[in-house]
Amino acid sequence: MKTMNYHKYTAYPAVGIANRSWPDQTITKAPIWSSVDLRDGNQALPVPMNVDEKVAMFQLLVSVGFKEIEVGFPSASATEFAFVRRLIENGLIPDDVTIQVLTQAREHLIRKTFEAIKGARHAIVHLYNSTSRQQREQVFRMNKEEIKEIAVTGTALVRRLKEESGSAGIRFEYSPESFTGTELEYALEVCHAVMDAWGASAQDKIILNLPSTVEMSRPNIYADRIEWFCRNIKERDAVLISVHAHNDRGTAVATAEFAVMAGADRVEGALFGNGERCGNMDIVVMALNLFSQGVDPELDFSDLPRIREVYRKCTRMDIHARQPYAGELVYTAFSxxxxxxxxxxxxxxxxxxxxxxxxxxxxxxxxxxxxxxxxxxxxxxxxxxxxxxxxxxxxxxxxxxxxxxxxxxxxxxxxxxxxxxxxxxxxxxxxxxxxxxTLKEPFALKKCHISWDDEEPDRNDEEATIIACVVQMKEQEFRLDAVGNGPVDAFVKGFVAESGIEFSVEDYIEHAIGRSAGALAVAYVRIGCPDGRVSYGAGIDSNISLASIKAIVSALNRLP
Known part of the structure; x- marks a missing residue:
């Protein structure tokens, strides 16, 4: 067997945190949910949604109950910009829903973003710039101070444009992109600088989104980072800690759940985990995980078939048959x-x-x-x-x-x-x-007449049932007449006497199929022979007595 070259990789560093408390926490309330289907989910599609499809997806998200929906990157393309304008100009945004728009920390993009949200009653401007060591050293070739300045300058511009707009409904979110690749102390330093530039307070909270832009560690280490951050952030009541987990290691849901246990207030994700590379955290899964534990998810997934249909139509993406909760086979058992x-x-x-x-x-x-x-x-x-x-x-x-x-x-x-x-x-x-x-060989019941002759109906030990039958065996017919304490007993006695085949009924049960007066009856029997052979049969008829006789004939036809 060939050995894979695992030496080229190194372990993600643990967090030096004492007395971590998150493992003992229980999620008893849903976090603030934010859908990124129309931004992160859309930009990851081979064929991005057009404006009509984005409107359909937006309306689906509203119907599910999302109150914060990231609708796109309006400065990035004409389609994104046109979609945001249609939502606003056509009055498609409910009063209790806040749209969220993403922008890089670049002046012309920020200004274009404000053009897009003009007239919106409630909007979150989501500013980001990458702070990770890899991006600083390999992509931007900037030091820590230069990267921090990008964040501060962008924040100051967003604040100034908000004040100029006169809209009190504009809120601010900042993401140190690639938080998982950023030194914790440095991420905190940048976020503190952003808070100062915004003037964050308990009355005007800033959303600090700490994304697992690339999932690089076990979920417990991410939780440690969130707990460390929540412990060390200044003025905790002036911020909402948000998380945005990607699924590169396949544990995004656990990452987000652990993060909420560690103190996060808000969770970003997408329906069915749609998003770049391995996708985003699957909000359907996390919400229904809460639901399964008796916690109100505050999202309505009571009609998953409809949600799947709209999702597939808008994104042209499929949903795996084994997708938790939503896959076509997840409520199916083969074993x-x-x-x-x-x-x-x-x-x-x-x-x-x-x-x-x-x-x-x-x-x-x-x-x-x-x-x-x-x-x-x-x-x-x-x-x-x-x-x-x-x-x-x-x-x-x-x-x-x-x-x-x-x-x-x-x-x-x-x-x-x-x-x-x-x-x-x-x-x-x-x-x-x-x-x-439907078995007809070797025996077929051709005629059967059952009658009763009992002068004392209350007595159960009398052989008062009279049966007269015609049974065909291959090319011949034979008649049997017998008396027994019931149709089954009478038929067995008559058949044994005429055919010479010794057997007895060892188990018998019957029931109606349905509840109407004209319901059919089904009878089941197990017969045994002196030589040890056993056979099973079933009969169906509107007459329960005939159903039982047919069941015996069925078992006789199946004798080995």
């Missing part, structure tokens, strides 16, 4: 043991009085996010008897008894093994009929 556990858990939940969701393998009720139960259990060669039984009961009302489930599961698995394909509920239902209900 037999999982299927059985889900089936039993769903039944237990229906009987529960406290209403608390407590179903194995399903962290939330799929119905809470607009997903149906129809695809929870799907059948392939890995499926078990519980899953097969669940499908038949849920979709067709056929409640195969436990003692019969292994027999039918074996038939299902044989088909799945042969085809290598998943079996639909329709195919499973059809197989049930083929295996048990």
């Amino acid at each position: 037999g043991s999982h299927q059985d556990a889900i089936s039993k858990g769903m039944k237990a939940h229906k009987m529960s009085s406290d209403g608390i969701w407590d179903v194995p393998y399903l962290p939330i009720d799929p119905g809470d996010v607009g997903c149906s139960y129809e695809a929870i259990v799907r059948i392939n060669s890995q499926s078990g008897k519980g899953g097969v039984a669940y499908v038949l009961e849920k979709d067709y009302g056929i409640q195969i008894p436990k003692w019969m489930q292994p027999d039918f599961a074996e038939a299902v698995q044989a088909v799945a093994d042969r085809t290598g394909e998943e079996l639909s509920p329709e195919e499973i239902h059809s197989l049930f009929h083929k295996e048990y209900v």
